[in-house]
Amino acid sequence: MRILHTSDWHLGQSFFGKSRRAEHQAFLDWLIEIIAKQQIDLLIVAGDIFDTGTPPSYARTLYNQFIVALQHVNCRLVIVAGNHDSVATLNESESLLACLNTHVVAAASDNLDKQVFCVDDRTGKAGAVICAVPFLRPRDMVLSEAGQSEQQKQQRLGDAIATHYQTLFEQAQTLAAQYSPALPIIMTGHLTTVGASTSDSVRDIYIGSLDAFNAHHFPAADYIALGHIHRMQKVAKTEHIRYSGSPIPLSFDELKQQKQLMLVEFDAAQTVISEIEIPTFQPLYYIKGDLASIKTELDNIDISGEQTIWLSVQVQAQDYLTDLQQRIIQLIDDRPIEVLQLTRQRNSQTKAIEQQHKETLAELDVQQVFDRRLASEHFEGEPEQQRLGRLQQLFSQVVNDVQSKEAE
CATH class of the missing domain: 3.60.21.10 (Metallo-dependent phosphatases)
Structure with a gap:
């Protein structure tokens, strides 16, 4: 069968x-x-x-x-x-x-x-x-x-x-x-x-x-x-x-x-x-970064196929750009690409994670999210290092407790 x-x-x-x-x-x-x-x-x-x-x-x-x-x-x-x-x-x-x-x-x-x-x-x-x-x-x-x-x-x-x-x-x-x-x-x-x-x-x-x-x-x-x-x-x-x-x-x-x-x-x-x-029946792309890196990624997209590419763009920018959509359209020029989703950076913590690692939270597991958050803090000196150790120990304990309950 x-x-x-x-x-x-x-x-x-x-x-x-x-x-x-x-x-x-x-x-x-x-x-x-x-x-x-x-x-x-x-x-x-x-x-x-x-x-x-x-x-x-x-x-x-x-x-x-x-x-x-x-x-x-x-x-x-x-x-x-x-x-x-x-x-x-x-x-x-x-x-x-x-x-x-x-x-x-x-x-x-x-x-x-x-x-x-x-x-x-x-x-x-x-x-x-x-x-x-x-x-x-x-x-x-x-x-x-x-x-x-x-x-x-x-x-x-x-x-x-x-x-x-x-x-x-x-x-x-x-x-x-x-x-x-x-x-x-x-x-x-x-x-x-x-x-x-x-x-x-x-x-x-x-x-x-x-x-x-x-x-x-x-x-x-x-x-x-x-x-x-x-x-x-x-x-x-x-x-x-x-x-x-x-x-x-x-x-x-x-x-x-x-x-x-x-x-x-x-x-x-x-x-x-x-x-x-399963083959891909409609080309989809997701790119993120500042305008310069977005331009680079756009240039690297294969546009040799017959279908229009559907694109999601997440822009990382320090300044609030009132003409953001127009700038993205100019970067695309006359290529067979259509922007279906255009978003700005979400919040400061997520921004720090994604700028450093170019990852979205959906791509990270629980431990990686915790590690990225710790990386955004400063633990200088012996007292702070001890505090870091306690945080890591407590986090591991919580994760183990949750996993144990899930296994029951």
């Missing part, structure tokens, strides 16, 4: 006023080619198929045309809703798409058969058991109770989600055991897990009720395909719990990570997980 895991397509997204229609069309065409070339049995989209609950008509067209095209390469499809998706929008075509080898799960259901089912491979033979878990809305999982603290609300929702996963997993085990050998069990999810690295385009979910789900509460499925986080990553240092990330950059701070699909191969002996790199 060969499975592709992807998520967070966000069809219909408006990117600083620009449509992503051409990018998404190019990605979907490329994806069909990959599925045919790799002989993929099942494609899983782990949430946020659309960017909003009321996607534009062209986004619905892309969605429907892709499902039709998928029939020509003999591949099954499982789609679960994300927090951006409308349950009603996905449900309106659920029955019709079921006739096209497509399972759509828009919400949790009391009928577990809607979320736990067997999927055949390309030959028509049973290949895997799917536990299709969409974004679990708090109102569907727990009833609000007066007088509860924020911590109690988080605990109740976390417990309810863990119970839901465990209930589905037990039914999946029963179904998988009916085959010889037993079928692999694949679960999905659309949520934030403890320790996941987010990006600017990720909108927080479970606000006011659950910050992040502890990955150790996932059942022992053979593979867990997650969505919501746009950076491809492993979860809780495991191989089999993965975020696939979005197929195209949904914000400029996602440019440093190569976009990928997860390829999961099951056979009688082992499970093999690998990545397939």
